[in-house]
Amino acid sequence: MVTPGLLYFGLFKYWPMWGVLIAFKDYLPFRGFWNSPWVGFKHFDRFFHDPVFWLLFKNTFVLAIYNIVFFFPIPILIALMLNELRLEWFKRTVQTAIYIPHFVSWVVVVGMAYTFFSLENGIFTNMLVQAGMEKTNFLMSNTWFRPMIILEVIWKESGWGTIIFLAALSGVDPTLYEAAKIDGAGRFKQMWHITLPAIRSTIVILFILRLGNFLDTGFEQIFLMLNSTNREVGEVFDTYVYSNGVQQGQFSFSTAVGLFKSLVGLCLVLAANKIAKKFGEQGVY
Template sequence: MLEATPHAQTGKRGKRVEKLAAQRSGLLYYLVRDRYLYLFLVPAISYFFLFKFVTLYGELIAFKDFRLLQGVWGSQWVGFKHFHILLASPDFWQVLRNTLLLNLYSLIVAFPAPIVLAVLLNEVRLHWFKRSVQNMLYLPYFISWVVLGGIIVSLLSPSTGVVNSLLGLAGIEPIYFMTDTGWWPVVFSLSTVWQGAGWGTIIYMAAIAAIDPGLYEAAKMDGAGKLRQIWHITLPGIRGTIAILLVLQMGKMMDVGFEHVFNLQNPAVFSVADVISTYVYRTGLQNAQYSLATAVGLFQGVIGLILVLIVNKAVKKLGEGGLW
């Protein structure tokens, strides 16, 4: 038999290499290779599938005159009737205004807070002090709003609260923080910072850690001080992270958070503290108007999606990656 020429052998070997490379570039190859890592995603994927995608079936209630005994399919189809009722209700426009204003206050006050804290902590050189501050910042994030709300109410009590006791020592009359419509949004915004700033700091600290230390060394050689290093290196280095978190924050502009508001509000401040989440709770669970409550939730979700799309496009126009 004639032996294959060296050129033919090289060609066959090249084809085998190409075939092996094609197999390794397939999705199945990476799923098998990293199967144990993908197992960590199973709980998160299961959560979103069960509680975010499967539950979309229930949005049909917004377009029906839902009766519990008749079920979703058995209830009468009414189209956009409940949306018309919703948009014609003055109560809805008040809770919509309150929701947007409280989220705007939180965006102005709470969104920059973890950025500032992360930058400051990054400059701390005493490791024991840095760890202690980080632990104190992270702790409120893992405490329920039932507990945090009770702490805030106790601290701001006009008779026994620490804050009003200190104001009394300064000759200032007690301030009714929790029942004053002017002070309540301030308390809400500052409590948002207290509870969430620590978690945001973790994300920004991780982003800062990814910045090349050589950039700081070069800046020092050029005579740049700490403020210039922060302005020209640290902040530009985490700009992408800031942009992504801003897009995600805008998606929550229609959702203040039920537990937060519910544990701090009272009838005296309903005019500024009644938001969409508490309105849905009152309408759907207390008054059993399930279709109207579902219409509110669907409206909330659609507006949030539109805001995410708009802000994500604006971020990409500014040169950042965005969410997609």
């Protein structure tokens, strides 16, 4: 029974890891993987000395921080609120409604953003004008680019992110709440002293895993939202790799950037896991 799973991970997860070697080679398709010339850290040196490296790092880092600060707590808050609902039919309805956006393509989500916020015929833009406010070009604004990215992520993924937290909440012993009621604890105190401590380990583990993808800001969404006016704040590692690596056939350079991102994520996971263990949490290993 274990064999199919082992074969899957061996063939599609571990065996392709040999591909990172082309980050240290000048990969030439006609010469093949093994026969391409070895160039060492040439592509890394080129990447780190690229004039736009620090701009890319800043944009990616800021969006990653926004994701951690604004998006990560939202599924926890939604799970806590859903856990407080007593009408099961209403709870299931709300869960279904907030799960659905996860299955919507980013192409559709960005299309909806253009429908709402375009300068000429945007629904939200026209509402602002009718309310006597100044017309704002949200889609081409450096100021609004990052907030719009985070709001789209929150709308699309926050409901789906509640699944694990709700599963953790289902394992809380109901007698703890009954004992708290006898002691006079209200709903907020029950949530603060029982519910949150019960899912604290789950929150820590998911946070550590989240750091592993810290520099992954979502290529498809960013690429679709980019234009010539907001590129200064919207260009990130993923879009840079696509435009300068993949489109121009520079596969070794693209792999070098991807390996750099993976190493950053690995360091963050190891550091966060060590800190979590010092505070008495289990961590991921």
